[in-house]
Amino acid sequence: MSERLLRGPLLHCLGEPDKDANAVEYHADALLWVKHGLVHKMGPYESLEHELTPEQSTKIEDCSQYLLVPGFVDCHIHYPQTQMIAAHGTQLLDWLTTYTFPVEASFKDPEKAAAVSKVFINQLLQNGTTTALVFCSVHSDSVDALFSEAQAHNMRIIAGKVMMDRNAPDNVLDTAQSSYDQSKQLIQRWHGVDRLQYAITPRFAPTSTDEQLKAAGRLLAEHEGVYMHTHLSENVDEIEWVKELFPKAKNYLDVYDQAGLLGKRSVFAHGIHLCDEECDRLVKTDSAIAHCPTSNLFIGSGLFPMKKLQDYGIKIGMGTDVGGGTSFSMLHTLADGYKMQQLKGHNISPEQSLYLATLGGAKALDLDDKIGSFCVGKEADFLLLDPNATDLLKFRTSHCKGWRDLWFVLQTIGDDRVIAETNVMGVVS
Structure with a gap:
């Protein structure tokens, strides 16, 4: 038409x-x-x-x-976790081991990836999400499946293959070199095709070696316009683990900074427990935070300090974070975000919520000139x-x-x- x-x-x-x-x-x-x-x-x-x-x-x-x-903009979501949404009973690190890694291992099967991609894209559209930044699995076929399905609907989807070379089961691991090579091939195949864009996607610092994070940094430097998408400061136990694994880093964000992973198209999910130095660095590098209130509440990660990050001037978008998040609905996500900030003594106006789900998300993804x-x-x-x-x-x-x-x-x-x-x-x- x-x-x-x-x-x-x-x-x-x-x-x-x-x-x-x-x-x-x-x-x-x-x-x-x-x-x-x-x-x-x-x-x-x-x-x-x-x-x-x-x-x-x-x-x-x-x-x-x-x-x-x-249309709503979802700044952080995991499509392989669609089948494990509403999994019971653990916090982040146990949750990954108990639910996430076993499910994501099954995405080595291209038919499985294709089938779940259809469900995932359908759920996004049913819930009014027209743009999303998406985690795939460690398998290249999972990326091909998602992009193919999104392309059929002419959606604006940003996604990437997870990079993960340690601290997880062997069936969801790659290596620093294979993750670099496979990500590069996927960038060449998909980035900029129709409305599709690629995100370099190290899962989070604990599951990547220094070598792999630096490989992710090289990819980001070598391919203009691609995104970087990972997790940051979601859970207090996670933060302590990062300190043990990266003793030379000043803080969690500095692990990524040393690898060259901050920038205008870098989006970090969560950011609940950031120090002042991390906030300042996010602003200076024009990096963004994806706020995921439904997931933060469900997994018990903590209360997002929105007012603090707003005062710093950090770009913030909303993420459903399925499957830690319990709904594809951005309306549901905004409702949980409002309730969370009430607990923090911060009252989000209706118009600010609208902004976060639409233009704010577009700004976080550096797409506000388009959507x-x-x-x-x-x-x-x-x-x-x-x-x-x-x-x-x-x-x-x-x-x-x-x-x-x-x-x-x-x-x-x-x-x-x-x-x-x-x-x-x-x-x-």
Whole structure:
């Protein structure tokens, strides 16, 4: 479909609400005009109506019962862990050994990887996620399977093969050299193809030797525009382990810094227990943090210090972190994020939550020139949200006083049923 015209309430961010009082734009009666997968024009219907031909006017889609918002951006998620979501009873290090490594070992089977990729991509789209930064497994076939499935849906997916050469079972290990060689081949095969981009993906410092981390750094330096995606300061036992394994590093982040892994397209999941020096270094290198509240609560890792990181000016996006996270829903994730910050004495505004799930995530991924809002020229990834999706929502939203109240109710008690329509490049998925 080369052109679509949608009329209805529209909400998006033009900047960060906590820093700009005029960052949110809401039109009770908007026209979203999409051409060739991009936002051609957007604004109040009455200001654009005169630009339409009589034929175009007859093709306007009535979306007055919905709320149009940009597609959600998931800055950290593991697709091989889809089948182990909601696994019971352990914290991070035990959880990896008990659940994660056995499951990921099975992804050496290309058919298994292909089957799970279909489920994974389907779940993202059902939950309104149109862009995601994804961990695959240590196997190259797992990357091929995910990218192939994402390509079929024209999704913007960033992903990479896990690099892991120690402190895990042999069936999920590679070597410094093989991880370099295989990652390089995957970059050449997939990075920049359609809407796909590659992320160099060391799992986390404890499962990589210095040699492998330096190999990851070489890959990052040799391939302009690729991403780096790993974990950082998720769990206190993990941090103590890093100190033992890397005694010459000043702190956890410094392990990655020494390997050349910080930069504008470096995204570190979690960052719960960062010291001031680490925060300062993240800002100076323009690196980003993916906040994963659902996972942090479920695995018992700790309470994310959002206000502290905001005060430093660190880029923050949201991550569902499936399967440590218990839902593909960004709405669910935002609800848990709000509750977590309440425990920290920090009240997240509804508009800041919207930002974190859309434009904030796009900024964290260095994609805010392409996605995250309805600005003219951006890719038309967007959602139609249904405030009447359930009986409770229908009752509750009928009492909402304005868009701010409505959005907060949707993010707090909404789920995948709220997603009436997910659009990728202007096409219903």
